[in-house]
Amino acid sequence: MSTLEIKDLQVSVDTEDGPKQILKGVTLTIKDGETHAIMGPNGSGKSTLAYSIAGHPKYTVTGGTVTLDGEDVLAMSVDERARAGLFLAMQYPVEVPGVSVSNFLRTAKTALDGEAPKLRTWVKDVNAALKNLDLDPTFGTRSVNEGFSGGEKKRHEIAQLELLNPKVAILDETDSGLDIDALKVVSEGVNRFRAQEGKGVLLITHYTRILRYIQPDHVHVFVAGRVAESGGPALAEELEANGYERFLTATV
Amino acid sequence: MTVTDVTRESVSSALEQGQGHLVVSHLNPPPSYDLDDHPVPTGREEIWRFTPLKRLRGILDGEASDAHLTWETTLPAGVTLREVGADEAVALGELAPNDRPSALAAANAGGAMLLDVPADAVVAEPVVLHLHGESVDDLVWGRLIIRVGTHADVTVVLNHTGSARYSAITTVVVGDGARANVLTLQDWDDDAVHLGRDAIRVGRDASVKHTSISFGGDVVRMHANVEYAGPGGEAELLGLYFADEGQHLEHRLFADHNAPKTKSHVLYKGALQGQGAHTVWIGNVLIRKVAEGIETYEENRNLVLTDGCQADSVPNLEIETGEIEGAGHASATARFDDEQLFYLRSRGVSEKEAQRLVVHGFFNDLIRKVGIPSIEDRLLETVETELAKNVLKELA
Numbered sequence: 001m002s003t004l005e006i007k008d009l010q011v012s013v014d015t016e017d018g019p020k021q022i023l024k025g026v027t028l029t030i031k032d033g034e035t036h037a038i039m040g041p042n043g044s045g046k047s048t049l050a051y052s053i054a055g056h057p058k059y060t061v062t063g064g065t066v067t068l069d070g071e072d073v074l075a076m077s078v079d080e081r082a083r084a085g086l087f088l089a090m091q092y093p094v095e096v097p098g099v100s101v102s103n104f105l106r107t108a109k110t111a112l113d114g115e116a117p118k119l120r121t122w123v124k125d126v127n128a129a130l131k132n133l134d135l136d137p138t139f140g141t142r143s144v145n146e147g148f149s150g151g152e153k154k155r156h157e158i159a160q161l162e163l164l165n166p167k168v169a170i171l172d173e174t175d176s177g178l179d180i181d182a183l184k185v186v187s188e189g190v191n192r193f194r195a196q197e198g199k200g201v202l203l204i205t206h207y208t209r210i211l212r213y214i215q216p217d218h219v220h221v222f223v224a225g226r227v228a229e230s231g232g233p234a235l236a237e238e239l240e241a242n243g244y245e246r247f248l249t250a251t252v
Numbered sequence: 253m254t255v256t257d258v259t260r261e262s263v264s265s266a267l268e269q270g271q272g273h274l275v276v277s278h279l280n281p282p283p284s285y286d287l288d289d290h291p292v293p294t295g296r297e298e299i300w301r302f303t304p305l306k307r308l309r310g311i312l313d314g315e316a317s318d319a320h321l322t323w324e325t326t327l328p329a330g331v332t333l334r335e336v337g338a339d340e341a342v343a344l345g346e347l348a349p350n351d352r353p354s355a356l357a358a359a360n361a362g363g364a365m366l367l368d369v370p371a372d373a374v375v376a377e378p379v380v381l382h383l384h385g386e387s388v389d390d391l392v393w394g395r396l397i398i399r400v401g402t403h404a405d406v407t408v409v410l411n412h413t414g415s416a417r418y419s420a421i422t423t424v425v426v427g428d429g430a431r432a433n434v435l436t437l438q439d440w441d442d443d444a445v446h447l448g449r450d451a452i453r454v455g456r457d458a459s460v461k462h463t464s465i466s467f468g469g470d471v472v473r474m475h476a477n478v479e480y481a482g483p484g485g486e487a488e489l490l491g492l493y494f495a496d497e498g499q500h501l502e503h504r505l506f507a508d509h510n511a512p513k514t515k516s517h518v519l520y521k522g523a524l525q526g527q528g529a530h531t532v533w534i535g536n537v538l539i540r541k542v543a544e545g546i547e548t549y550e551e552n553r554n555l556v557l558t559d560g561c562q563a564d565s566v567p568n569l570e571i572e573t574g575e576i577e578g579a580g581h582a583s584a585t586a587r588f589d590d591e592q593l594f595y596l597r598s599r600g601v602s603e604k605e606a607q608r609l610v611v612h613g614f615f616n617d618l619i620r621k622v623g624i625p626s627i628e629d630r631l632l633e634t635v636e637t638e639l640a641k642n643v644l645k646e647l648a
C-alpha cells in the first residue's frame with residue numbers, strides 16, 4: 001500500500017526582494033497504484049512541487065501537509081524521505097564528479113535497505129537495469145551524470161528508479177529532450193515499475209506525447225502554483241487539441 | 253553552489269630585464285647559493301607574505317646542526333645511494349637555492365645524498381625512501397640529488413614521518429629521454445615544520461611527474477620547480493593536501509619554460525577543515541622568449557569543508573612570447589555543492605555519507621593520476637581518515 005497525500009501545500013523561494021510564493025495551495029492524492037499526470041505551462045510551479053516533496057533546501061514550505069501512508073513527509077530530512085519510499089527523477093540531474101555510477105548506486109541501495117546488497121546478484125541487477133534503459137555497461141564506471149547527454153541523464157534516472165524501487169515515483173519532465181526511441185525505452189521502464197503492486201507515479205510533463213506510452217489514471221492541469229482542473233485521460237486529449245489557453249485566461 | 257573565488261591573477265609580460273639574455277621573473281628571486289642574496293624575511297616579501305614566520309621555530313636563523321632524519325630504504329639492483337661532497341653536488345647539476353631555507357639547507361647539510369639511477373635502467377618497483385624524524389627539537393638540514401640517467405625509467409617516493417624542524421633542498425636531474433615519477437609525501441606528526449624545495453631539470457624529450465602530498469605537520473611549505481634542459485620535455489606537477497585545524501600547508505610551483513616545445517601540466521587539489529586551517533597554492537609559470545610552441549595548463553581546486561578555514565590560491569602566468577600552443581589556468585575554492593548533496597541524499601544516502609562521496613569524488617581523478625598503485629590505495633585510506641576527523645564525526 002502507498003498513498004501520497006498533498007494538502008493545501010504552499011511553498012515559497014527566497015529571492016532578492018524577499019520570499020516569493022510559488023505554490024499557492026496544492027491539493028492532490030495519489031492512491032495505491034495510481035498514476036497521475038501533471039501538465040502545465042513553463043514556470044507554473046511543477047518542479048517546485050516535485051522538489052518540495054523531495055525536500056530540496058531551496059524551497060520553504062509555508063503551509064499545508066504532505067504525508068506518505070500517513071507519515072509526515074515534511075518533518076523528514078531529504079534522505080529520510082527517500083528511505084520512506086519517495087523517489088524523484090529530476091528534470092536536471094546533477095553531475096557528481098569522481099563518483100562512479102556503480103559506487104553511487106551501491107551506496108544508495110545500501111542506505112535504502114540498511115545493508116549492502118549481495119555482490120553477485122547486485123552486479124547482475126545493475127547491468128540489467130542499465131541495459132534495459134539502453135545504457136552501455138561502461139556507464140557503471142563513469143562519474144555520475146558527468147558528460148552524459150541529456151537523454152542519457154534521463155535514462156539513468158529511470159535505471160535508478162528500477163533499481164531502487166521506491167513506493168512513489170515523481171518524474172519531473174523525464175520525457176523532455178528524449179527522441180522517440182528513448183521515450184519508448186524510458187516509458188517501458190516506468191511501466192515495468194508501475195506494473196508492480198501498489199506503486200504510485202506522479203508524472204510531470206509538458207507534452208501529451210509521453211501519455212501515449214504511460215496511461216495516467218488522472219490528469220491535472222497545473223497553472224500559477226495550483227491545480228486548475230482535474231480529470232481523466234480525456235483532459236489530456238483536450239489539452240493536446242486546445243493547449244492551456246482556457247486555463248490561463250481563467251486564472252488571470 | 254557557494255563559491256568563494258579567491259583567485260588573484262596576473263598575466264603580465266612586463267618583466268624586469270636582467271643582464272644579457274637572462275630574464276628575471278619578479279615572482280621568483282634568482283637562484284643563488286649566497287646567503288646574502290636571501291636575507292631573513294620580514295613577512296612582507298612576495299614569496300613570504302602567506303607564510304606564518306613565527307611558527308617556523310627559528311629555522312630561518314640557520315643555526316648549524318648535525319641532527320639527521322633516519323633513512324630507510326631497499327634499493328633495487330643498479331640504483332645506488334651515497335654521500336657526495338658539496339662541490340660534487342653542484343657539479344652534478346644541482347639547481348641552486350631559490351629561497352633562504354633552501355640556501356641554508358645547502359650551506360648547512362654538509363654534503364648531499366645522491367640517489368643514482370644509471371642510464372637505461374628500467375626500475376620496475378618504486379624506490380621508497382623512508383625519512384623519519386624523532387622530535388621537533390631536532391633541527392635537520394637535508395640535501396638530496398636524484399640523478400636519473402638518460403632513457404632510464406624510475407619511480408621514487410620520499411615518505412616523511414615523525415617530527416623535526418626540517419629544511420631540505422632536493423634536485424632531480426632527469427636525463428634526455430628518461431621518465432621519472434617522483435612523489436613526496438608529508439605525513440608528519442602534528443608539530444613538525446617542513447620547508448622543502450624540490451627542483452627538477454627535465455632533459456630533452458624526457459617526461460617527469462612530480463607529486464607533492466601534504467597531510468601532517470604544523471607548517472609545511474613545499475616548492476616544486478621545473479625547468480628544461482632542452483626541447484620536448486614534459487612535466488606533470490600534481491599535489492594533494494588536506495589541512496586540519498591550525499595547520500598551514502603551502503605549495504609553491506614554478507614552471508620555467510626556458511626551452512621550446514616543452515609542456516607543463518599542474519593539478520593541485522586540497523581540502524580544508526577546522527578552525528585556522530590554512531592552505532596556500534602559488535602557481536607561477538614563466539614562458540620565456542625562446543619557449544616557442546610550449547603548452548602549459550595549471551589548475552588548483554580547494555574544497556572548504558567547515559567554517560574558519562582559509563584557502564589562498566594564486567596562479568600567475570608571465571608570457572614573453574606570442575608563439576605558444578596553449579596556456580591556461582584555473583583556480584576555484586568552493587564549499588560543498590548543495591545540489592550534489594541534495595541529489596545523493598534524494599536517493600536515501602545520509603548527509604555524511606553524501607559528503608564523504610563528494611570528497612572522495614573530488615580527489616579521485618587526482619589520485620588516479622599518481623601512477624603508483626600502493627600510494628594510490630594509501631591516499632584513499634588517508635582521505636578517509638582525514639574525513640573521520642570532521643565530516644564523518646558523529647555529533648555528540
Ligand SMILES: Nc1ncnc2c1ncn2[C@@H]1O[C@H](COP(=O)(O)OP(=O)(O)OP(=O)(O)O)[C@@H](O)[C@H]1O
Nearest residue numbers: 013014015020022041042043044045046047048049
Ligand atoms: N530563486 C528564485 N527567484 C525567483 N523566482 C524563482 C526562483 N526559483 C524559482 N522561481 C520561479 O518559480 C516559478 C516556478 O518554477 P518551476 O521551476 O517550479 O516551474 P516549472 O513549472 O517546473 O517550469 P518548467 O516547465 O519550465 O520546468 C517560476 O516562475 C520561476 O521563475
Ligand SMILES: [Mg+2]
Nearest residue numbers: 046047091173
Ligand atoms: Mg520544471
